[in-house]
Amino acid sequence: MREMICIVCPKGCRLQVDEKPDGEIIVMGNGCNRGIPYAKKELTNPTRVITSTVKIRGGIHKRLPVKTSTDIPKGLNFDVMRELEKIEVEAPIKVGTVLIKNVLGTGADIVATRNM
Amino acid sequence: MMYDLIVIGGGPAGLSAAYEAYNRGIEKILILERDKELGGILNQCIHNGFGVHSFKEELTGPEYAGRYIEMLNSTHVDHKLDTMVLSISNGRDVKHVEAINTEEGYLSLETRAIILAMGCRERTRGAIQIPGERPSGVFTAGTAQRYVNMEGYMVGKKVVILGSGDIGLIMARRMTLEGAEVKACVELMPYSNGLNRNIVQCLDDYDIPLLLAHTITEIKGKQRLEAVVIQKVDENRNPIPGTEQTLECDTLLLSVGLIPENEITKNAGIALDRRTSGPIVNEAMETNVKGIFACGNVVHVHDLVDFVSEEGQKAGRSAAKFIKNELKEGQDVTEIKNGDRVNYTVPQQIRLENIMESQEIMFRVSNVFKDVNITVRNHEGELIKKLRRPVVAPGEMEKIKLTRADLEKANGLLTIALEEVI
Numbered sequence: 001m002r003e004m005i006c007i008v009c010p011k012g013c014r015l016q017v018d019e020k021p022d023g024e025i026i027v028m029g030n031g032c033n034r035g036i037p038y039a040k041k042e043l044t045n046p047t048r049v050i051t052s053t054v055k056i057r058g059g060i061h062k063r064l065p066v067k068t069s070t071d072i073p074k075g076l077n078f079d080v081m082r083e084l085e086k087i088e089v090e091a092p093i094k095v096g097t098v099l100i101k102n103v104l105g106t107g108a109d110i111v112a113t114r115n116m
Numbered sequence: 117m118m119y120d121l122i123v124i125g126g127g128p129a130g131l132s133a134a135y136e137a138y139n140r141g142i143e144k145i146l147i148l149e150r151d152k153e154l155g156g157i158l159n160q161c162i163h164n165g166f167g168v169h170s171f172k173e174e175l176t177g178p179e180y181a182g183r184y185i186e187m188l189n190s191t192h193v194d195h196k197l198d199t200m201v202l203s204i205s206n207g208r209d210v211k212h213v214e215a216i217n218t219e220e221g222y223l224s225l226e227t228r229a230i231i232l233a234m235g236c237r238e239r240t241r242g243a244i245q246i247p248g249e250r251p252s253g254v255f256t257a258g259t260a261q262r263y264v265n266m267e268g269y270m271v272g273k274k275v276v277i278l279g280s281g282d283i284g285l286i287m288a289r290r291m292t293l294e295g296a297e298v299k300a301c302v303e304l305m306p307y308s309n310g311l312n313r314n315i316v317q318c319l320d321d322y323d324i325p326l327l328l329a330h331t332i333t334e335i336k337g338k339q340r341l342e343a344v345v346i347q348k349v350d351e352n353r354n355p356i357p358g359t360e361q362t363l364e365c366d367t368l369l370l371s372v373g374l375i376p377e378n379e380i381t382k383n384a385g386i387a388l389d390r391r392t393s394g395p396i397v398n399e400a401m402e403t404n405v406k407g408i409f410a411c412g413n414v415v416h417v418h419d420l421v422d423f424v425s426e427e428g429q430k431a432g433r434s435a436a437k438f439i440k441n442e443l444k445e446g447q448d449v450t451e452i453k454n455g456d457r458v459n460y461t462v463p464q465q466i467r468l469e470n471i472m473e474s475q476e477i478m479f480r481v482s483n484v485f486k487d488v489n490i491t492v493r494n495h496e497g498e499l500i501k502k503l504r505r506p507v508v509a510p511g512e513m514e515k516i517k518l519t520r521a522d523l524e525k526a527n528g529l530l531t532i533a534l535e536e537v538i
Contacts, residue, residue, distance in 0.1 A: 005312045009168045012312030051163045062268035065162035065178050081293050114178035
């Protein structure tokens with residue numbers, strides 16, 4: 001039995017997760033359905049959405065906020081940060097614009113999170 | 117030109133209030149914003165987790181702001197950027213807003229109603245009086261967030277964070293991802309006021325220690341910060357001698373609380389609540405000055421932007437009613453008092469005449485309590501409503517919904533308290 005905090009939404013449910021000898025994972029304490037896949041993933045392959053910024057020229061600010069379009073394996077967090085360091089974009093950029101396709105082969109894109 | 121409504125502040129509260137008032141048929145609306153764009157503090161909150169309630173999806177701060185800005189772009193709501201409001205005043209039939217900007221100079225604007233949506237400010241080193249030298253490298257967490265996320269300046273390499281509110285936790289992760297070493301997150305209280313998910317994904321993910329019941333008792337450094345001394349505190353939050361520990365660092369980020377920003381409010385003679393540091397409001401989010409409303413963090417500091425938008429909507433709806441002469445002045449005023457183990461309530465007053473079906477009351481508890489009853493009692497001390505909660509904490513705003521029938525039993529006074537389960 002393992003206790004973990006669900007990070008899917010700000011509610012932060014306390015989950016009790018039990019891994020049976022046959023590999024079956026039982027989740028309790030989840031306030032909604034999204035808690036179950038989260039707990040299973042957290043035990044097998046924890047993932048996170050990365051949010052950061054990239055350099056932008058000609059914008060109202062010097063940095064453009066970006067995110068991974070889906071969650072990526074947690075172990076790749078710093079590798080993704082290094083990929084972001086390599087690029088520089090030019091304003092205008094629209095929210096949702098893909099800046100790096102399939103970053104590090106994760107299947108996730110790096111997308112702009114605002115217009116600038 | 118005479119406006120129907122001037123909204124002070126173009127952050128989430130102001131945007132939502134203006135949008136709602138427009139949808140209720142108010143035509144001449146103006147938003148005044150001191151920054152060079154709309155969106156407020158959301159623009160620097162580049163992390164995700166916003167909008168789970170409002171939009172049923174997880175957005176980043178800029179995305180959340182962008183949705184509202186887009187919605188407003190489809191209306192005739194006007195706005196002025198880079199504009200600082202200096203003062204507001206209340207005339208007999210018209211209200212005045214004095215403001216200034218670099219293009220138009222001094223502006224004297226007239227309006228029928230005002231919504232205050234100025235948000236809040238961070239507490240600083242001065243506010244908590246940390247002893248020691250005064251080197252550079254001591255920032256409030258939000259200032260550092262703006263530098264890193266918008267202006268493109270990295271504020272330091274070896275970081276200590278004081279306070280484990282959400283901004284502190286978010287900045288711990290942010291600084292780590294940007295290559296800094298975050299040595300510790302130091303928290304005075306025996307618990308964190310931040311969301312559990314942020315402790316997991318901002319501290320635990322990066323092995324950053326959370327030192328509960330600790331504080332900083334000295335700041336060292338001539339030009340730039342060189343080290344901070346941390347100490348354990350006892351149950352009265354006093355530093356325990358002999359527990360001193362020196363942490364070398366070049367940067368200290370303070371996440372030690374937010375205070376509603378109410379200089380304009382105060383100068384206009386609007387009554388403030390000492391408990392919230394915001395204006396006293398009634399069921400319509402109206403201050404004690406008729407036609408001046410308030411919403412968002414200028415009233416009380418919220419946990420989630422979704423609730424700020426909701427409150428903005430409430431204020432926008434009420435302002436629209438006021439402008440259309442549909443808001444009743446009300447003779448039957450019920451005061452709401454915080455009882456045992458409750459720190460404040462919003463609203464603080466309810467006029468029964470304006471309640472259709474029910475009224476939600478928000479409040480904060482004074483400490484972490486397990487298995488308690490939230491009780492609402494009337495003027496005579498009779499129980500009107502009781503809700504059992506497995507756990508309550510100061511970091512999580514509580515809400516209780518009272519029906520019109522409940523409110524009719526108040527006899528002028530409601531007391532909200534935490535009571536033991538018997």
